[in-house]
Amino acid sequence: MTRTAPDVRREDAIGVPPARPTLVPAHRYYSAEFAGLETERMWPRVWQVACTVDHVAEPGDFFEYRCGSYSVLIVRGDGGVLRGFQNACRHRGNSLCSGAGSGLREVRCGYHGWTWDLAGQLRRVPNRKGFGELRLHDLPLVAVAVDTWERLVFVNLDRDAMPLLDYLEEMPGDVAWCRLGDFRCYATMTIDVDANWKTIADGYSETYHIQTLHPELHRCMDDVYAPQRIWGHTGKSEQVYGVPSPQLKEQLSDAEVWDAYVSTQGALMGVEEGTPLPDDREPGASVADVIAARTRTFAASRGVDLGWATTDQVMRLHQYNVFPNMTLLANADHLTVMTSHPGPDPDHGELVMLLWSRIPPGSPRTKPVDVRMSADEAHPGLVLTQDISVLPGLQRGLHQPGFTHLTLSNEERRVINMHRNLERYLDLPEAERMTGGESGA
Ligand code: FES
Ligand SMILES: [Fe+2]
Structure with missing residues (x-):
């Protein structure tokens, strides 16, 4: 009898629950001494x-x-x-x-x-x-x-x-199908925020916050069956868009899922807010099929052929994390890279977004436009604006004397993995390391 491999796409974001939460000391998010260790032992040694x-x-x-x-x-x-x-x-x-x-x-x-x-x-x-x-x-x-x-x-x-290439581990091979070399960076945006670089990076290292912080996004993405992988310095999450979250109590109509997608990411298919779900779709086509088709049509208007890309290749976001501070988000038509950096003190940092678009192979390239702005000035779309708006309160909360440690779920294991790597680079004594998180029976 042959055994079929488990369908990783039906794995959920939690994976195998641990015996107990992972506890990360809070002071590493604001201590000047800890930031000094990062400056001395980590930043000069990482790609x-x-x-x-x-x-x-x-x-x-x-x-x-x-x-x-x-x-x-x-x-x-x-x-x-x-x-x-x-x-x-x-x-x-x-x-x-x-x-x-x-x-x-x-x-x-x-x-x-x-x-x-x-x-x-x-x-x-x-x-x-x-x-x-x-x-x-x-x-x-x-x-x-x-x-x-x-x-x-x-x-x-x-x-x-x-x-x-060794540092990047499985990532280059895993994303090779996407032909990232055909994308062109057209802009970088550096946003000064009132938060530690890790507070910023944690925000793009888990999908657990989507149900609360991003209610609009929650109506058009699957945050439950969002499998994760941890390789070493790197890790990955996959998220399917164009479907409602299985966690939603209410049953959403196709039109409601479409509307949610348009309001959060409509620009990716050149569709403005308020545009109704097209009523000419083919029999049996899902909302995701309709969005993928519109995305292909929009790409074709820019001279980009996405005829090779299936609905899954257009609608499944492949998100990679590279220690210490980078994430790369890609699907057949989309590429965004984000990093975070320390600011002048541990309570300040910067979020850098590198924005790309796929261009016809061989077409001319130009230098990206580099802009810098404050968090108040930046409006990089509904979802990212929500991500940025939570940062100052998060950073302030971390300082409170009763808040001794973060309590993390396996759903946040890309955050945990960042700390695991950080502890290794800093060579922290056992007493200062995170605790808990042992695997279950
Ligand atoms: S020539 Fe560079 S500091 Fe003097
Ligand atoms: Fe977010």
Whole structure:
């Protein structure tokens, strides 16, 4: 007798419930000492998304990536080689570049004029004789590991770090069907928020909050059968859209599911709020089929052929988490990447959204538009605005003296996995580690 593999798509988001909740000490979300440990032991040793290939496509293109106090200069050299350097002059430490731009021929410090070529070799030192014997080749810019995966540029301050592809584990193979290289980043949005970088990242690492924080979304997505995987540094959640949540008490009509989808994500299929469910659908077509068809039609209007994509490939969101701070959300027609960074103190951080659209293969690319704004100014759609609005209250609550630890469900195991990795990088003593969460009998 042959045994068929279990249907992972019918797995729920909880998986196998643990014997007890996982308890995470709250202070790691606001303690300056803990943030100091992160700065010392974690951030300089992990691969982080810095920008996109479209930011640094041509020789002379550069991009300054900042994460907390760290600053990395990414520059495309004359031979087309992409390099990264710690953004510090070797004379007295001045930052060499800020922001992003093009046409860089050399890297010249604006303070006293020390100048490097784009390969990081020191070429000129004004009044050099005043230093005595100073050899130019002793003072190159300090290199940082740089690598790309699809259209994302990653950096790691640790030049001995494991290769990026090893770090990403199962993710590249798992999402290969989606051909992410055909997407173009058209904008990045950096939003300053009153919350720790982990508070921000936790928000895109679980689907447990959807039933409460996102009532509109709850009417058009399945947050119950949303299976999760944990690989190591990385993990995954799958969510099907265009269906009502099985948790809803009321029976929704197809038109109501359509309306909920339009109000939360209608832009993905070029449909404005208030547009009714089309009444010309084929017999047997589900609402998800109708939404997928409209999405394909909208893509075709931009010259993008989605004829290859099934309804499931259009409507199932594949969400990946990469330690420490990144999520990537993709389906056949959609790609968004989000990261979070430390701010000036542990109670502040920034949410960075990289926004993409699929383009016809071979079509020209342009540099993304990079914008920065406060949380009050940002309105990145109904659902994300809800996600952002909860952050300051969450951060404040974490400080309250009676709130000693977070109590986490297995449904939040991508959050737990982030802490598991964090504890490993920080090498926390046993007494400071999270507790509970043992697997059930
Ligand atoms: S600090 Fe850069 S040249 Fe002096
Ligand atoms: Fe959310």
